[in-house]
Amino acid sequence: MTPFAFHVARDCAEALSLGAASGARFIGGGTNLVDLLRQNVESASKLVDVSRLAANIHEVGNGALLVDASVKNSALAAHPMVRGRYPMLSRALLAGASAQIRNMATVGGNIMQRTRCAYFYDVDGARCNKRQPGSGCDAIGGFNRYHAILGVSNDCVATHPSDMCVALAALAALVHLVGPEGERTVPLAEFHVLPGASPQIETVLRPGEMITAIELPPATPAMANSEYRKVRDRSSYAFALVSVAAGLEVVGGKIAEARIALGGVAAKPWRATRAEAALRGLPATRANFLSAAEEELTKAQPLEGNAFKIGLVQRTTAAVLESLAGERA
Amino acid sequence: MTITINGSDYAVPYDSRVSLLDMLRERLSLTGTKLGCNQGACGACTVLLDGERVLSCLTLAAQADGRDVLTIEGMQGADGSLHPLQKAFIEHDGLQCGYCTPGQICSAVAMARELRRGDPSHVTANLAAGPDGPTREEIRERMSGNLCRCGAHNGIVEAIEEMLGREAA
Numbered sequence: 001m002t003p004f005a006f007h008v009a010r011d012c013a014e015a016l017s018l019g020a021a022s023g024a025r026f027i028g029g030g031t032n033l034v035d036l037l038r039q040n041v042e043s044a045s046k047l048v049d050v051s052r053l054a055a056n057i058h059e060v061g062n063g064a065l066l067v068d069a070s071v072k073n074s075a076l077a078a079h080p081m082v083r084g085r086y087p088m089l090s091r092a093l094l095a096g097a098s099a100q101i102r103n104m105a106t107v108g109g110n111i112m113q114r115t116r117c118a119y120f121y122d123v124d125g126a127r128c129n130k131r132q133p134g135s136g137c138d139a140i141g142g143f144n145r146y147h148a149i150l151g152v153s154n155d156c157v158a159t160h161p162s163d164m165c166v167a168l169a170a171l172a173a174l175v176h177l178v179g180p181e182g183e184r185t186v187p188l189a190e191f192h193v194l195p196g197a198s199p200q201i202e203t204v205l206r207p208g209e210m211i212t213a214i215e216l217p218p219a220t221p222a223m224a225n226s227e228y229r230k231v232r233d234r235s236s237y238a239f240a241l242v243s244v245a246a247g248l249e250v251v252g253g254k255i256a257e258a259r260i261a262l263g264g265v266a267a268k269p270w271r272a273t274r275a276e277a278a279l280r281g282l283p284a285t286r287a288n289f290l291s292a293a294e295e296e297l298t299k300a301q302p303l304e305g306n307a308f309k310i311g312l313v314q315r316t317t318a319a320v321l322e323s324l325a326g327e328r329a
Numbered sequence: 330m331t332i333t334i335n336g337s338d339y340a341v342p343y344d345s346r347v348s349l350l351d352m353l354r355e356r357l358s359l360t361g362t363k364l365g366c367n368q369g370a371c372g373a374c375t376v377l378l379d380g381e382r383v384l385s386c387l388t389l390a391a392q393a394d395g396r397d398v399l400t401i402e403g404m405q406g407a408d409g410s411l412h413p414l415q416k417a418f419i420e421h422d423g424l425q426c427g428y429c430t431p432g433q434i435c436s437a438v439a440m441a442r443e444l445r446r447g448d449p450s451h452v453t454a455n456l457a458a459g460p461d462g463p464t465r466e467e468i469r470e471r472m473s474g475n476l477c478r479c480g481a482h483n484g485i486v487e488a489i490e491e492m493l494g495r496e497a498a
């Protein structure tokens with residue numbers, strides 16, 4: 001680890017001015033950043049601790065829920081309004097990491113966490129375009145069981161590892177940002193970007209900009225009737241092979257609204273808009289769920305080690321939607 | 330710039346790279362807290378920060394400034410007697426080599442509070458209603474952040490069940 005200064009930000013304005021220095025990095029819980037600094041994947045000259053900024057969850061005028069970026073993952077998962085109105089979000093958070101890590105991890109840090117691609121971490125032994133642009137990608141042709149099947153490029157096939165973000169994408173959450181040029185909001189589903197020829201660029205966040213909050217839109221029936229299912233190599237404390245966040249509203253046997261997002265398949269939480277559109281107005285049957293999921297994956301580009309993800313995503317999506325249809329029927 | 334550890338105040342290390350775990354072990358000789366993976370994957374380094382369980386290997390000491398840390402050394406009673414959960418671990422063979430034990434004990438003490446508070450877990454069937462009491466399934470899921478290389482998990486779960494049962498009684 002290279003030496004760095006450490007400052008605690010007392011308010012947003014102070015965080016922004018401290019964070020404007022070159023080499024400065026925001027730190028939330030540190031559960032990802034401390035690890036990456038220690039392994040020399042990343043470096044910093046200054047850490048700006050944003051974990052002590054206000055950490056509130058409150059309802060705003062129209063019934064939307066505003067969650068400050070410093071709210072801990074465990075606090076968000078346990079919040080009564082989240083459990084009641086957006087169960088897929090509580091479920092996604094509770095499926096992630098361990099109780100200790102959820103107590104430390106912040107909402108902002110969770111969104112910004114980096115890939116778990118083992119080659120990305122292997123500073124001395126592996127080539128990685130994300131870590132060192134232009135050096136190559138050892139995952140392509142290497143061990144790629146955990147890697148992406150959608151939105152991949154010839155330069156990077158890494159996945160975004162967050163469970164929380166998959167639910168946020170399905171809920172159409174907004175990310176609130178503030179930076180040197182002022183405030184703006186970006187839909188969570190557009191916050192992370194696909195790798196293309198520059199996998200080192202992972203989000204639309206600008207230099208010096210920070211996440212201040214996420215906004216959950218007023219709950220619809222499909223948000224309230226929602227689930228998160230995670231498939232992994234052990235039943236707890238493991239990253240997803242694939243995961244599905246889904247919400248469903250069935251009226252008179254026909255699908256009024258389906259919300260679906262996929263995890264473990266791309267460099268971003270993947271909102272399955274094609275499948276959602278395909279399902280609208282159809283009867284809520286397993287066959288329809290399966291063919292919608294198939295349609296979403298027609299453009300999948302599997303690697304040697306992860307072709308199983310295509311079928312796994314289809315079956316998991318269909319199973320989740322079936323159980324949601326059952327609960328409403 | 331001080332951290333309260335087991336009731337005593339200590340200065341935050343000058344070098345901001347020092348983890349809370351290294352501060353405890355290397356600078357204060359509080360070696361009860363164990364170093365396993367040093368990357369968040371095992372739970373051996375679990376301590377309580379302001380009453381909540383966290384991993385001291387991924388916590389910079391500077392992040393604990395002004396806060397209250399409780400380690401395994403602080404678990405015993407004022408008269409030096411073992412914490413009830415420590416006794417239960419001995420009775421139920423909740424350990425073999427003992428390396429993961431301090432982390433398990435700290436983790437379980439905080440977990441008991443989370444359960445009492447009604448916090449849900451991944452296996453809680455009814456999210457809105459909260460956990461259906463301290464079932465084995467709930468305990469196993471909630472303790473999944475603490476690995477035991479010796480495989481003493483059955484004894485660990487039994488010891489925790491006993492502690493939670495006594496609390497409920």
Ligand SMILES: Cc1cc2nc3c(=O)[nH]c(=O)nc-3n(C[C@H](O)[C@H](O)[C@H](O)COP(=O)(O)OP(=O)(O)OC[C@H]3O[C@@H](n4cnc5c(N)ncnc54)[C@H](O)[C@@H]3O)c2cc1C
Pocket residue numbers: 025026027028029030031032033034050069095096097098101104105106107108109110111112113161162163164209210211212237238239240368369370
């Ligand atoms: C062993 C292990 C297992 C895990 N398993 C899972 C899992 O199964 N599922 C899952 O989803 N996650 C998992 N995680 C990852 C964990 O969820 C993330 O590490 C955590 O959410 C990051 O949050 P943090 O606050 O600790 O971020 P930090 O480590 O503090 O920061 C991460 C990044 O976010 C930036 N950042 C922080 N706050 C802000 C802000 N407000 N604005 C802009 N940038 C900011 C930092 O600069 C840094 O780049 C696991 C982690 C570990 C160590």
Ligand code: SF4
Pocket residue numbers: 115117118119120127128129130131136137138139140155156157158199
């Ligand atoms: S998949 Fe991406 S992160 Fe992994 S080695 Fe290739 S370039 Fe690096």
Ligand code: FES
Pocket residue numbers: 363364365366367368369370371372373374375384385386387
């Ligand atoms: S040493 Fe901290 S989790 Fe393993």
Ligand code: FES
Pocket residue numbers: 423424425426427428429430476477478479480481
């Ligand atoms: S008792 Fe040996 S690691 Fe748990």
